[in-house]
Amino acid sequence: MSDTTATQTPPMGALLARWLPRAEALLIPLAALLCGLAVFSLFLLTLGKSPIDFYALIYKAGFSTAFSWQNTLSRVAPLLFAGLCVALPARLGLVVIGGEGAIVLGGLAAAVLGLAVVGAPPVIGFVVMAAGAALMGGLWIGAVGWLRFKRGVNETIASLLMAYIAIALMNHLVEGLFRDPQSLNKPSTAPLPEALRVGDMPIGIDVHWGFAFGVLACVISWVLMDRTTIGFAARIAGDNVRAAQVQGLPVGKLIIGFTALGGACAGLAGFFEVSAIHGSANGSLISGYGYTGILVAFLARHNPLAIIPVATLLAGFEASSGLIQRRMDLPDATILVMEGIVFVVLLLSETLYGRLAIFNPTFWEKKA
Amino acid sequence: MSHEPALSTGAIGVEAVSMTKRFGDFTALDEVTLNVRPGTFHALLGENGAGKSTLVKCIMGFYHATEGGLLVDGHEAFVRDPVDAQKLGLGMVYQHFTLVPALTGAENLLISRADAPGVINWRAENARLEAFLDKMPFRVPLDRPTSRLAAGEKQKLEILKQLYLGSRFLILDEPTSVLTPAEADEVLGHVRALCEAGEISVLMITHKFREVTQFADDVSVLRRGKLTGSGPVSDLSHDDMAQMMMGHQPERKEINRTQTKGDTVLSLRGARASDRSGLKSIDIEALDVAAGEILGIAGVSGNGQTELMEMLTGQRRLLGGEIRVKDQPYGASRAEATALKVRYLPEEPLQNACASRMSVAENLAFRLFDHGADGRPKLWKNTRQILDNAKARIAEFNVKTTSPHSPIAALSGGNVQRAVLARELTGDVDLLIVANPCFGLDFAAVAAIRGRILEARNKGVAVLLISEDLDEILELSDRIVVMSEGRIAFETAAATADTAEIGTYMAGHA
CATH class of the missing domain: 3.40.50.300 (P-loop containing nucleotide triphosphate hydrolases)
Incomplete structure (x- = not known):
């Protein structure tokens, strides 16, 4: 059977083999997103609300004017970093869902280190804070990778449980050791001096530098995954760990390295949250960006470049939450319901890969 | 519920009559007629892709023949699905084991029944299984997880399972590919004895002439979907069978062994x-x-x-x-x-030596992607080099693939092995x-x-x-x-x- 097909290889075969997988990776998540939104529309209808009004409000609040874009883009940065915390380990076949923990501890580390270097030149202050946050996040998620490699502990569960530990640890420390006595209602670390607050980019709207660094991190991650031999080795190990071992590839180093790198990204998200938004570490750090990042990474098929538009879209959803609450009299959590439904549909769509005839080269060859 | 582990009530014959199966334009099976007489051991020979699997899948109801029919025990039968086939007394033992490794032999036998009870009375079931085994010509330990059985024992258990389910016609798909010659002889000897006792009829897919000569009564040979020969084994020599299988005398080119033994x-x-x-x-x-x-x-x-x-x-x-x-x-x-x-060619290359979701070109690059010609480590992946290497290896080792960009999992087993060999033997x-x-x-x-x-x-x-x-x-x-x-x-x-x-x-x- 195989010899007959090989002899009549059509010239478009190579082209199809190359582009169909990419079309598949783009169209299936897109269709899943639309299906998820359709199912969510049914949910709205049962509440007696108009889905059309709802989506129109999302557009209005998230994407219509300079002000709404500002609203959206200021929320993109943590989603970019949190998405990378899922996408980087995913290259090794690991599903890490505890980015929230690394964000929280990264933010705390940044706040504490910032206070420790008050008076130093801001450049040094920023570097120390960012490096500390990245290191903290990297250690936290890297530990998940280490447990996975050394002890075979399931990384999904370990990372989730460690996120709870991280949150408890942060609460404990800001209510105790690092508490600013001035913070009465909301236990916080002491506020960072103005010099150590990350400012807005000079682009006319108020969007802080975290956005630019998040985009940069995505681009660097893409280069690492797609253009370097390290990323190639990671793909081999992620696809078939036995083949990687037979090739003598350092599977353990790759696993720990990529999880640590993902954790470092999440730690940076914490740094930008503290330094650009909150000004100190407190309970506001536990905002769920780490969990939304999971949805971002899955919708982006763990492609770091695709994370940028997907994170922007979801940031827009989250930015519209307030307006939807006021105008449609829907609770704040409605957006979370929508994200949840989209995520479930997205996970269901995973079963479609390789099963749809239109993404199979032979389908097109027969037509030609 | 009293399920008598029915010892088959006698062998039945199965006859495929002018059976044709098409997949689109491709004719996998072309008017094949094959008669397995009751109580006989019938061997089915043919190269990979000759249509052997298609034929038995049509008999078992996995596929439905495009044309032609099936006679079971002399009556026309339409087998809708494998469950139907089992009801008719048709059973199949697959090339790879279908036992649940973590379960014991007894548990495997019990869950294979269509009427497996919701609550199992193990005392009663064990007694029945014991009685069943007593009637069998061979035994397998049923008290331990099947993962701990040797391959030969597993294969015997697969056959026992079919008898336990009441199969009176058994299809064996390369049953000895995982066995040693001695184990193979033992298992096939038992099967042969069951045939001679008139308990079952057997249709065995095989590649091995020795097994055909030693155990089968009749043999049928398929080549490219057509029946190229059939008859009593005693009338056919190995050369005859090879002729039918290959269409011509296969070239046996002895590669010269040069005496190069060194350090x-x-x-x-x-x-x-x-x-x-x-x-x-x-x-x-x-x-x-x-x-x-x-x-x-x-x-x-x-x-x-x-x-x-x-x-x-x-x-x-x-x-x-x-x-x-x-x-x-x-x-x-x-x-x-x-x-x-040092290079490796592990068994089952797709599982042990390939990344199945990566392309043929990428799989061919595993040995060279991370260092230059001088052996120094490289940071940047060279896509051009990966593609050029792939094209050269594909041509040199005759790997049949639509394109270097196709996922390696889309290749046939032989071509995956050629690709891995190409990768490991280059340089x-x-x-x-x-x-x-x-x-x-x-x-x-x-x-x-x-x-x-x-x-x-x-x-x-x-x-x-x-x-x-x-x-x-x-x-x-x-x-x-x-x-x-x-x-x-x-x-x-x-x-x-x-x-x-x-x-x-x-x-x-x-």
Whole structure:
């Protein structure tokens, strides 16, 4: 059977083999997103609300004017970093869902280190804070990778449980050791001096530098995954760990390295949250960006470049939450319901890969 | 509910009448008529892709024939699905085991029943199973997880399962591919006895002429979907059958063995590791492979060959002793493998040597992507080089693929093996470690792969060949050792090897 097909290889075969997988990776998540939104529309209808009004409000609040874009883009940065915390380990076949923990501890580390270097030149202050946050996040998620490699502990569960530990640890420390006595209602670390607050980019709207660094991190991650031999080795190990071992590839180093790198990204998200938004570490750090990042990474098929538009879209959803609450009299959590439904549909769509005839080269060859 | 583990109430005959099966434009089966008389052992021969599987799948109801019909026990039967087939008394034993490894034999038998009870009264069921086994010509321990049974025992259990389910017509799909010759003879002997006793009729797919001559009454041969011959085995010689299978006398080109045996390349001394169960140990006291020789390691599946391979690939930690390559300690890291020019061809290459979601080109690049020609590590991946390498290897090793960008999983087994061989044999190679390289491949692919391995040997590569196929070991090796219970039990030169003697050591009886 195989010899007959090989002899009549059509010239478009190579082209199809190359582009169909990419079309598949783009169209299936897109269709899943639309299906998820359709199912969510049914949910709205049962509440007696108009889905059309709802989506129109999302557009209005998230994407219509300079002000709404500002609203959206200021929320993109943590989603970019949190998405990378899922996408980087995913290259090794690991599903890490505890980015929230690394964000929280990264933010705390940044706040504490910032206070420790008050008076130093801001450049040094920023570097120390960012490096500390990245290191903290990297250690936290890297530990998940280490447990996975050394002890075979399931990384999904370990990372989730460690996120709870991280949150408890942060609460404990800001209510105790690092508490600013001035913070009465909301236990916080002491506020960072103005010099150590990350400012807005000079682009006319108020969007802080975290956005630019998040985009940069995505681009660097893409280069690492797609253009370097390290990323190639990671793909081999992620696809078939036995083949990687037979090739003598350092599977353990790759696993720990990529999880640590993902954790470092999440730690940076914490740094930008503290330094650009909150000004100190407190309970506001536990905002769920780490969990939304999971949805971002899955919708982006763990492609770091695709994370940028997907994170922007979801940031827009989250930015519209307030307006939807006021105008449609829907609770704040409605957006979370929508994200949840989209995520479930997205996970269901995973079963479609390789099963749809239109993404199979032979389908097109027969037509030609 | 009283399920009598019905001993079949006698063999039934099955006849495929002018059966045709088309998939789109492709005719997999072209008016094939085949008659298995009640109580006979019928062999079905043919190369891979000849239509054997399609035929039995049509009989079992996995496929529905496009044209033609089926007679079961003299009556026309329409088999909608495998459940239907079972009701008619048709059963099938697959090439790969379908037992649940974690369950015991008894549990496996019980859950295979369509009417398996919701609550199991084990005392009663065990008594029934015992009564059932008493009527059988052979026994298998039913009290332990099937993962702990040897391959031969598993295959016997598969056959018992069919009898337990009341099958009166049995299809065996290459039942001996995972067995030793002795195990194969035993299992087939039992099957033969059941036929002679008039309990079952058998249709066996096989590649092995020896089994046909020894056990079958009749034989039918398929080639490219057509029946090319059929008749009593006693009327046909091996040459006749080969003629029907191949359409022409297959070329048997003996590759010259050049005498190039050189220095020792691989040597193991007192190398110990625990086995997969963790209960026993693998202990290789001394094993050497020299340049320009093929050392064949024969042995029954599950006697430590897999573990030995894992020790050599660095997947299994040594508890003692050492592995040296060219007199340097060898831990199978990438740097060591690259510097000492060690290459691997693990068994089931798609599972053990390929990344199935990556492309053919990428899979072909595993040996070269991370270092330059000078051996220095590289940071940037060179897509151009990966593609050029792929095109060259695909042409050189005749890998049939739509495009270098196709996922490697889309290739046929033979082509996956060719691709892996292309990757591992390109460049300077001093040591090649191979495990079951031809398992499940068709005639042409087997010849090509064995040719490449011999060619490497003649170029001075030291080859360690671990194989469960004794014919393959005998054909390729210069020296043969037998592995039994994790140890080297026997060594002989291939030229003077006595198959019977090897067999006794394989069976652990020496």
